[in-house]
Amino acid sequence: MTPPALATSELLARYDRPGPRYTSYPTAVEFHAGVTDATYMERLARADAHREEPLSVYVHLPFCQERCAYCGCNVVITKHRDTTEEYLGYLDREVDLLASHLTARRTVSQLHWGGGTPTYYAAPQLERIFERFARYFHLTPSAEVAIEIDPRVTSKEQLSTLRRLGFNRVSMGVQDFASDVQLAVNRVQSYEETAALVDHSRAEGFTSVNIDLIYGLPYQTVKGFRRTLDQVLTIRPDRLAVYSFAFVPWMKAHMKHIPETSLPGAQVKLELLAMAQQVFGEAGYRQIGMDHFALPEDELARAVEGRVLYRNFMGYTVQSARDMVAVGVSGIGDVQSAFVQNFKKLSDYYAALDQGRFPIDRGYALSDDDVIRRHVITELMCNGYLDIVATETRFGIAFDRYFADELAALTGPDSPAADGLIGVRPAALDVTPVGRMFVRNICMTFDSYLRARTGGPTPVFSRTV
Numbered sequence: 400m401t402p403p404a405l406a407t408s409e410l411l412a413r414y415d416r417p418g419p420r421y422t423s424y425p426t427a428v429e430f431h432a433g434v435t436d437a438t439y440m441e442r443l444a445r446a447d448a449h450r451e452e453p454l455s456v457y458v459h460l461p462f463c464q465e466r467c468a469y470c471g472c473n474v475v476i477t478k479h480r481d482t483t484e485e486y487l488g489y490l491d492r493e494v495d496l497l498a499s500h501l502t503a504r505r506t507v508s509q510l511h512w513g514g515g516t517p518t519y520y521a522a523p524q525l526e527r528i529f530e531r532f533a534r535y536f537h538l539t540p541s542a543e544v545a546i547e548i549d550p551r552v553t554s555k556e557q558l559s560t561l562r563r564l565g566f567n568r569v570s571m572g573v574q575d576f577a578s579d580v581q582l583a584v585n586r587v588q589s590y591e592e593t594a595a596l597v598d599h600s601r602a603e604g605f606t607s608v609n610i611d612l613i614y615g616l617p618y619q620t621v622k623g624f625r626r627t628l629d630q631v632l633t634i635r636p637d638r639l640a641v642y643s644f645a646f647v648p649w650m651k652a653h654m655k656h657i658p659e660t661s662l663p664g665a666q667v668k669l670e671l672l673a674m675a676q677q678v679f680g681e682a683g684y685r686q687i688g689m690d691h692f693a694l695p696e697d698e699l700a701r702a703v704e705g706r707v708l709y710r711n712f713m714g715y716t717v718q719s720a721r722d723m724v725a726v727g728v729s730g731i732g733d734v735q736s737a738f739v740q741n742f743k744k745l746s747d748y749y750a751a752l753d754q755g756r757f758p759i760d761r762g763y764a765l766s767d768d769d770v771i772r773r774h775v776i777t778e779l780m781c782n783g784y785l786d787i788v789a790t791e792t793r794f795g796i797a798f799d800r801y802f803a804d805e806l807a808a809l810t811g812p813d814s815p816a817a818d819g820l821i822g823v824r825p826a827a828l829d830v831t832p833v834g835r836m837f838v839r840n841i842c843m844t845f846d847s848y849l850r851a852r853t854g855g856p857t858p859v860f861s862r863t864v
């Protein structure tokens with residue numbers, strides 16, 4: 400399997416470099432300690448005034464029993480049930496505190512529990528977490544209620560409880576079914592146990608099942624990954640995420656145990672992604688953004704058709720609320736144009752709540768310019784398209800003057816436009832099919848922070864391919 404004709408080694412040489420994944424703009428590396436719990440309370444007061452508008456809520460449950468070698472998430476590895484029980488007490492306090500600042504705004508259109516592994520908790524504990532939330536907040540009838548689960552530790556009883564509580568979507572980690580890859584990353588998980596849990600989820604009435612895969616893992620080969628893709632197709636999940644392995648040993652020390660020589664090179668990585676695009680495309684999936692896929696009847700696929708897809712820290716969505724609040728260690732909220740992130744260490748998180756304060760570690764208050772650039776980057780990442788006329792109307796700018804430098808960078812010789820990655824018209828920007836693989840690079844053109852960030856002695860971002 401070869402990548403599309405234009406994705407040559409020349410393209411790789413030009414575009415495979417460190418760059419953000421743009422789960423936010425500005426990216427989390429810009430967050431600073433000047434944004435505090437006082438900032439958060441002020442933004443929550445503003446948010447509370449929009450009482451009719453639904454909220455998005457993220458709940459971070461950080462615990463896992465064992466660490467997967469590739470994991471880049473904010474996790475706490477423990478087998479001590481006391482530790483995990485203590486966490487729930489603090490989570491309750493944070494939910495109480497949040498509700499005391501959102502006295503009028505209590506409707507939620509998107510609820511997402513992520514981790515770590517939320518199903519580390521037993522069914523009664525899951526119920527307890529939900530009930531504290533439901534004491535104050537209520538879900539809209541069409542709310543997207545999602546949870547990340549690890550099939551290796553999730554029971555049928557937990558799934559039944561979650562479904563009864565109102566969860567309608569599950570997302571399961573798989574990454575790769577090849578046994579040599581699984582051994583290398585310390586995550587042994589059979590096809591059979593995964594398929595059985597998907598079947599059970601469907602029998603319980605979950606309307607959407609997502610499976611996560613990663614390309615670029617140690618010892619991954621085109622042949623082996625092809626087999627995984629075929630196995631995944633027999634499960635036929637409603638959605639698929641195919642993430643590029645973010646190898647960041649300078650940030651996640653445990654990744655240093657992965658020998659760099661075991662990692663597939665950029666050319667192979669691109670082949671793996673191109674193969675996933677082809678295989679899933681032929682099986683009827685629509686591509687969503689850069690690295691997600693959905694069956695055509697799924698609402699994400701329909702949102703792509705209508706170019707109304709949105710992305711926040713929880714992933715791609717059609718239910719995006721303007722304000723997103725997060726609870727739990729390391730959680731990131733996005734409220735009234737400010738990002739706020741909770742402390743990453745349990746002890747810091749607990750200490751703030753012991754003082755009756757929001758456990759905010761850092762964040763970022765967006766400027767008007769940030770808001771405009773965020774819109775451009777989000778549209779390109781999600782919809783592969785930017786309506787220039789609508790952007791001008793929305794923000795009161797003349798696009799060609801406001802982004803003169805960026806347009807020049809996109810269209811000069813050796814530029815993304817010249818390389819066939821993007822079409823630049825007066826009324827719109829269109830990312831091409833090949834351009835999707837390099838959409839991070841295209842977005843980097845609009846990132847006004849990047850120049851100051853790159854070129855330093857310590858890398859900041861994983862590579863774009």
Ligand SMILES: C[S@@+](CC[C@H](N)C(=O)[O-])C[C@H]1O[C@@H](n2cnc3c(N)ncnc32)[C@H](O)[C@@H]1O
Nearest residue numbers: 470471514515516547548549572611642644645
């Ligand atoms: C919180 S985990 C999923 C839930 C559960 N803990 C599990 O592993 O099944 C979220 C997903 O992030 C992805 N992920 C984790 N570390 C990554 C990395 N370094 N690069 C790319 N994707 C990563 C994996 O696909 C993983 O399934």
Ligand code: SF4
Nearest residue numbers: 463466467470514515
């Ligand atoms: S991939 Fe999932 S199970 Fe593995 S360490 Fe990360 S959060 Fe835990």
